[in-house]
Amino acid sequence: MKKDNNQTNENKETAKIESYTHPAGGWDALKSVAKNLQHQETFEKGSITLLEVNQPKGFDCPGCAWPDDKTKKLFNFCENGAKAVAFETTSKRVTPQFFAEHTVRCLAKQTDFYLEDLGRLTDPMRYDAKTDKYIPISWDEAFKLIAYNLKNLEDPNQAAFYTSGRTSNEASFLYQLFVRHFGTNNFPDCSNMCHETTSVGLTDSIGLGKGTVTLEDFEKADAIFSFGHNPGTNHPRMLGTLREVSKRGGAIIAINPLKERGLQRFQDPQAALEMMANKSTEISHYYFQPKIGGDYAILIGIMKHLHEWDIEATSKGNPPVFDRAFIVLNTTGFEEMLEEIDKTSWADIHKYAGLAPKELESLAKLYRNAERAIFCWGMGITQHRHGTNNIHMLANLMLARGHVGRPGAGLCPVRGHSNVQGNRTMGIHEKPNESLLSNLDRVFNIKSPRQHGLGVVDTIKAMHEGKVKVFIGLGGNFSIATPDTEYTHEALQQCNLTVHITTKLNRSHIVHGKDALILPCLGRTEIDEQRYGTQSISVEDSMSNVHLSTGVNKPASHNLLSEPDIVARMAEAVFPESHIKWKWYIESYDRIRDSIAEVFDQFHDFNERVHQPGGFHLEHPANQHVWNTPTGKAQFLIKPLREVYEDRENQFTQQYNEAKTYTLMTTRSHDQYNTTIYGLDDRYRGVFGQRRVLFMNQTDIDEAGLIADQWVDIESIYSDGVKRVVKSFRIVPYDIPQGSLAAYYPETNPLVALSSHDEKARIPASKTVPVILHLGQEPTLEEMAS
Numbered sequence: 001m002k003k004d005n006n007q008t009n010e011n012k013e014t015a016k017i018e019s020y021t022h023p024a025g026g027w028d029a030l031k032s033v034a035k036n037l038q039h040q041e042t043f044e045k046g047s048i049t050l051l052e053v054n055q056p057k058g059f060d061c062p063g064c065a066w067p068d069d070k071t072k073k074l075f076n077f078c079e080n081g082a083k084a085v086a087f088e089t090t091s092k093r094v095t096p097q098f099f100a101e102h103t104v105r106c107l108a109k110q111t112d113f114y115l116e117d118l119g120r121l122t123d124p125m126r127y128d129a130k131t132d133k134y135i136p137i138s139w140d141e142a143f144k145l146i147a148y149n150l151k152n153l154e155d156p157n158q159a160a161f162y163t164s165g166r167t168s169n170e171a172s173f174l175y176q177l178f179v180r181h182f183g184t185n186n187f188p189d190c191s192n193m194c195h196e197t198t199s200v201g202l203t204d205s206i207g208l209g210k211g212t213v214t215l216e217d218f219e220k221a222d223a224i225f226s227f228g229h230n231p232g233t234n235h236p237r238m239l240g241t242l243r244e245v246s247k248r249g250g251a252i253i254a255i256n257p258l259k260e261r262g263l264q265r266f267q268d269p270q271a272a273l274e275m276m277a278n279k280s281t282e283i284s285h286y287y288f289q290p291k292i293g294g295d296y297a298i299l300i301g302i303m304k305h306l307h308e309w310d311i312e313a314t315s316k317g318n319p320p321v322f323d324r325a326f327i328v329l330n331t332t333g334f335e336e337m338l339e340e341i342d343k344t345s346w347a348d349i350h351k352y353a354g355l356a357p358k359e360l361e362s363l364a365k366l367y368r369n370a371e372r373a374i375f376c377w378g379m380g381i382t383q384h385r386h387g388t389n390n391i392h393m394l395a396n397l398m399l400a401r402g403h404v405g406r407p408g409a410g411l412c413p414v415r416g417h418s419n420v421q422g423n424r425t426m427g428i429h430e431k432p433n434e435s436l437l438s439n440l441d442r443v444f445n446i447k448s449p450r451q452h453g454l455g456v457v458d459t460i461k462a463m464h465e466g467k468v469k470v471f472i473g474l475g476g477n478f479s480i481a482t483p484d485t486e487y488t489h490e491a492l493q494q495c496n497l498t499v500h501i502t503t504k505l506n507r508s509h510i511v512h513g514k515d516a517l518i519l520p521c522l523g524r525t526e527i528d529e530q531r532y533g534t535q536s537i538s539v540e541d542s543m544s545n546v547h548l549s550t551g552v553n554k555p556a557s558h559n560l561l562s563e564p565d566i567v568a569r570m571a572e573a574v575f576p577e578s579h580i581k582w583k584w585y586i587e588s589y590d591r592i593r594d595s596i597a598e599v600f601d602q603f604h605d606f607n608e609r610v611h612q613p614g615g616f617h618l619e620h621p622a623n624q625h626v627w628n629t630p631t632g633k634a635q636f637l638i639k640p641l642r643e644v645y646e647d648r649e650n651q652f653t654q655q656y657n658e659a660k661t662y663t664l665m666t667t668r669s670h671d672q673y674n675t676t677i678y679g680l681d682d683r684y685r686g687v688f689g690q691r692r693v694l695f696m697n698q699t700d701i702d703e704a705g706l707i708a709d710q711w712v713d714i715e716s717i718y719s720d721g722v723k724r725v726v727k728s729f730r731i732v733p734y735d736i737p738q739g740s741l742a743a744y745y746p747e748t749n750p751l752v753a754l755s756s757h758d759e760k761a762r763i764p765a766s767k768t769v770p771v772i773l774h775l776g777q778e779p780t781l782e783e784m785a786s
Contacts, residue, residue, distance in 0.1 A: 015690035017709070017732055020683050023280035024232040024239060026267030028683065029079040036083045036678060040090035045553070046082075049089050049525055052552045053077040056613055060549035062088060062166055062524040063532045063673055064235040065415045065542040067215055068614075075270055078236035083671075083678040087504070088523040089553060093117025094505050099125055099134040108510045112480060112746065113677035116504045121520035122557035127512055134509075134518060137562065142517050143573035149470050149497040149515070150574055156183030156449070160459045160468045162427045163189040164475025164522070165417025165674075168537035168549070170592040171563035172419075172426040173599075174585065175474055178571035180427075180437070181580065185453030186429045186468070188215050190674075191420055192456035193481055196761040197382040198413040199424065201391025205399070205635055207628030210421065212620045213374055214543050215241065220408030223251040223370035226284070227295060227394070228380020228767075229414055232262015232684060233287030233670045239266045243281045253366055254284035256380060257292050257354075257665065258695070258742055259735040261684035288363055291354030292663045292740040293768040295378065296386050296644050298360065299393035299539070301349040304366035307398065321368055323402030330625050331399055333636035340638045344690035352645045354737055367397065372408030379416075383767040386644045387758040392637040399634050415542040416674060419523075425618070426596070430455045439599045444580055456482060457754060457762045463491035471513065472499040472570075474563065477675040479508040483752035483764040484724075501566055503556075506675070507746075511616050521563050526551040528562045531587040535562070538593070538610055540618070546603075547615030564589065649756060651771040652719040660704065661717060664769040666745035666752070675746060680746075687732065692779070694733035695742040704773065709732050711776040714743070716751035716769050724751050728779040741771065 022028055037046040052058030054068045054076040063081040077085070098118070104127070124142045125134035128599065137145075150159055161179045163172060179187065191199060197208030206212070210730065218224070231238040242252055243266050254263040264287070267280040274280065290298055309323035327334050332535065350357055357522050367373060375398060381390045395411065403409035415421055427436050430453035437448040454462055460482060460774070462468040471478075478500075482488045492498055495513030502509070502525045509516070522528055528535040528551055536548040561569070568582040575582075585592050590607050597606040602618050609616040622628070627634045652662055669691060673680035681688045694712060713727045726748055736742060745766065756765045 016688050018686050018688060019261070020261070020686045023265035023267040024684060025079070025236070025269055026275065026280065032079055033082040033592055033763030036086040040086045040092065042086060042089045042091050044093070044741060045091070046086050046089045049208050049553060050075070050077055050082055053081060053085060057550060059524050059551050060418055060539045060547070061085070062418055064237070065165075065418050065421060065546050066235040066237045067541040067543045068547070069240070070441050080233065080236055080673055080678075082675075084673060085525060087116070087676065087678065088120075088525050090119050092117075093556065094118050096123050096125065096136045103132040103133055103514075104134070104510055112507055112675070113680065115506055115510070116676055118505055120503060120556040121505060121518060123559045124520060125518045128517035137517070137570070143569050145515070145517065146472070146497070146499060146570055147573035150182065152443060153469060157186060157453070157469040158468055159184060159472070160186040160188055160454060160463070161469065162473040162476060162478050163187065163423050164473070165190045165765070166425060167423055167563060168419060169422045169426050169546070170300065170537050170589050171474065171567055172423045172428050173592060173596050174564055174567045174571070176427040177440065177580070178567060178574070180440060180448040181444070181571070181578070183449050184575060185430050185432060185449055185451065186459065187428050188456040188459040189423060189428050189451055190417060190476060190481065191424055192762065193764060194379055195382055195413055195415055196455070196763045197387030197391055197758050200761040201388045202395060202411065202413075202471045204388070204629070204637055205392055206404060206534040207626070207634070208620060208622065209424075210544055210620060211412045211542065212404055212622050213412045213611060214617065217408050217410055218245055218373060219465065221245065221250055221372045221374045222408070223253060223366060223373045225367065225375050226252065226254045226263060226375060227375065227377040228256060229376065229378025230256070230258070230260045230262060231414070232266070233668055234416065235414055236262065236529075238408065239283065240268060240270070242266070242283050243268055246281055246283055246285070251286070251366065251370070252284045253286045253288070253363070255288045255290065255295070255298065255363070255738050256356040257289055257737055258667070259287070259289065261412045263287065271692065281716060282621050285676040286362075286366060288359055289735075289737055291386055294352055294354035295381055295390050296393060297349050297352035297641060298363070299397060300341065300344055300391065300641055301353055301360045301365055302364040303393070303397060303400065304344065304346070304349065305361060307338055309368060316537070322400050326402035327400065330627065331364055331634045331636060332631050337396060337636040337638045341638060344641050347395035348641050358662060367401075372406060373398070373401070373403050374408075374410055374412050376414050378414050380767055381580070382762060383765060385649065385756060385758055385765045385768065387763055389639045389644055392639075396636050396638065399636065400749040402633070405625050406538060410623075413542070417540040418541070421542060421544070422538070422546070425540055425600070436599070440706050443595065443598045444625060453754070455762055457757055457764065460484070460488050460491045460754060463494055466494055469496045471495050471497070473508065474501050474567070477506040479511045480506070480675045480746040480749070483749055483766060484754040485746070485750040487754055501563060519566055520557065520560050521566060522551065522555055522560050524549060524551060525553045526555045526685065527553065530565075530589075535589045537564070537589065538615070544618040544620065545615060546610060546618060548610055564592065592693060649719060649770070653717055656717050659772040662700070662739055662741045662773070664714065664716075664741040664743060664748065664751065664771045665767045666748045667742050669744050672744070690730070691744050691747060692729050693732045693743065694729040695732050695736055697736050697740070698733045700738050701731060701733060706731055711778050713774040713776040714748065714771050714784050715774060716753065716771050718753040718756060718770070720753060720755055720770055722753065724753070726750055728776050
């Protein structure tokens with residue numbers, strides 16, 4: 001197999017660690033965009049395509065879900081969005097001829113970067129066990145194979161239907177309709193691995209699992225609190241918003257274990273004067289570095305400070321710290337929460353928070369002094385065994401100060417993929433509410449299943465146990481996005497059939513069931529031509545704005561189908577006599593949107609509103625102080641601090657005395673979006689040409705008798721007794737708290753036990769992995785490549 005180690009695989013001869021002193025963005029971001037366009041052999045086409053990203057008549061960026069600025073801009077994309085476009089508009093192709101020349105066993109030896117870097121898939125393919133190769137299959141035969149496997153299951157719950165956050169509203173709606181008509185709620189989706197704790201926690205607290213703010217609120221906020229997320233890499237367009245907040249004097253407060261360049265300084269590539277003068281804007285005016293997992297203790301500590309200051313203020317006849325009028329009118333459980341806060345000692349708070357007492361007090365004062373505050377957060381808050389508890393406390397703090405439903409204030413979960421929130425709105429949920437199901441039954445004359453289905457964690461377990469026999473993935477890279485890699489791969493291989501609807505080759509196509517299909521689809525950038533002309537799809541961004549996306553490029557292959565078309569044809573193959581006119585929907589996606597409007601009240605007049613410039617906004621009931629909770633009010637919810645930090649796994653880790661234990665967080669590199677690896681550099685952290693690195697505090701390095709650049713093996717420690725080890729990681733000294741480590745996923749996903757997850761949302765605890773280190777060996781060139 002032809003292989004270019006300098007481009008597609010790690011090479012120890014070119015790998016280096018080098019201090020990076022430049023701001024986020026700037027000239028290096030522009031150079032990176034040009035480099036990626038060139039590498040994907042799409043410099044001219046890709047450059048022209050970028051002019052249509054996030055434009056009124058163009059397509060929605062296939063990257064993050066940060067909302068579009070309503071101000072007209074010639075360039076409305078970020079560096080990582082440009083990488084996504086470059087990878088999709090690439091001139092490279094993976095054809096049937098390629099598969100004829102490569103066995104799956106051979107492809108399995110390649111890196112994830114190598115596989116996706118091969119280019120766009122052109123034709124549907126089926127795995128042939130005799131030759132260990134994928135061979136061409138017609139679309140009709142592919143759908144017949146899917147229908148045969150689904151219809152021959154003993155129970156509809158023996159199938160699971162995964163959804164990626166890139167999937168449009170129209171495809172998601174048809175998908176959930178088809179699957180519920182089929183008879184199951186088994187909808188594992190990417191939310192189960194990133195923001196499920198947000199969805200669950202906010203629903204508990206304020207009645208709906210979405211954020212309450214819009215971009216306009218950022219223009220009015222006094223202070224932005226950024227908990228556990230890295231906008232410079234994960235949603236770089238957010239830096240433009242934060243830059244404007246900073247320039248007008250708003251305070252930006254970062255709470256993050258790692259010092260991240262995007263949270264420190266930003267040079268806006270669209271600010272000509274800033275670029276020409278080679279200057280930058282300070283982002284975070286205050287930076288707090290808790291130890292990994294310390295957020296819950298920090299939030300409890302802020303509330304305890306507020307409580308003490310409130311008592312002091314009211315005793316002196318001064319205005320209270322808490323917004324008592326708001327609390328009395330809109331909430332329940334406040335006094336019970338304060339009782340638990342009173343029971344919690346400062347000693348315990350400081351023990352678990354990882355901040356010095358004065359730092360915690362300073363952070364609390366910043367929140368107390370903000371008249372209009374916004375809380376932003378990412379997976380540093382959500383991916384813990386106590387992730388839902390974190391969300392409850394974030395909501396508690398905002399409710400206590402009346403910051404919900406107030407202009408310039410509110411809750412802002414910063415979601416990742418471009419339509420992950422829209423998927424959930426359209427009904428992609430393993431635990432659907434009765435309102436959705438009854439509406440589907442009414443509109444389509446079907447009987448939707450009421451039994452809750454399986455999310456990601458439980459789907460993997462069910463596949464491993466042989467209870468789920470068919471797995472269909474609408475986008476994504478399930479085998480790599482998930483935890484406990486070896487166990488997950490074994491689970492997928494147990495299936496009778498695995499099906500992946502995708503644009504590029506990835507690991508999930510290599511780790512397959514006994515039978516397997518790869519079904520190539522159109523990308524966001526491509527023209528979707530159906531019977532009644534060019535079609536647009538719709539997406540919902542992280543702030544509940546719904547707008548259209550229309551591709552501009554000729555499809556990568558004449559043999560590609562759109563995602564809605566694939567779903568409709570699959571449904572028709574399973575239900576050839578169905579009264580639901582699946583193919584009729586595909587003739588014009590306006591028809592799908594009309595049905596969406598019949599099912600969801602908030603999508604009334606969907607077509608009329610979404611075809612208007614900028615689309616429309618889905619109002620959050622909490623902003624009108626309407627609380628869709630069991631009590632009809634916003635709910636203060638709290639779990640005792642010790643119960644959170646002294647659960648069974650933490651107790652086991654504390655008792656483990658074979659070696660010093662650390663807490664590892666999995667994270668992305670800058671040349672990465674979700675599971676897609678765009679390159680081998682992470683320039684903001686000074687890492688180049690490699691991914692097998694371990695970020696570690698220098699004092700920890702010294703105390704362990706290690707040195708920088710030394711190779712170590714990482715072993716995770718769980719009470720289940722399973723040995724999980726990843727080998728040959730290079731130590732990189734970094735500004736991270738003692739006892740805390742960081743490394744990239746998917747390389748460290750094998751360390752995350754499937755059983756280690758949030759109790760309520762069941763999200764894998766990928767940000768709190770207990771580990772020990774062993775001396776390792778420098779990998780050979782072949783090991784680096786594979």
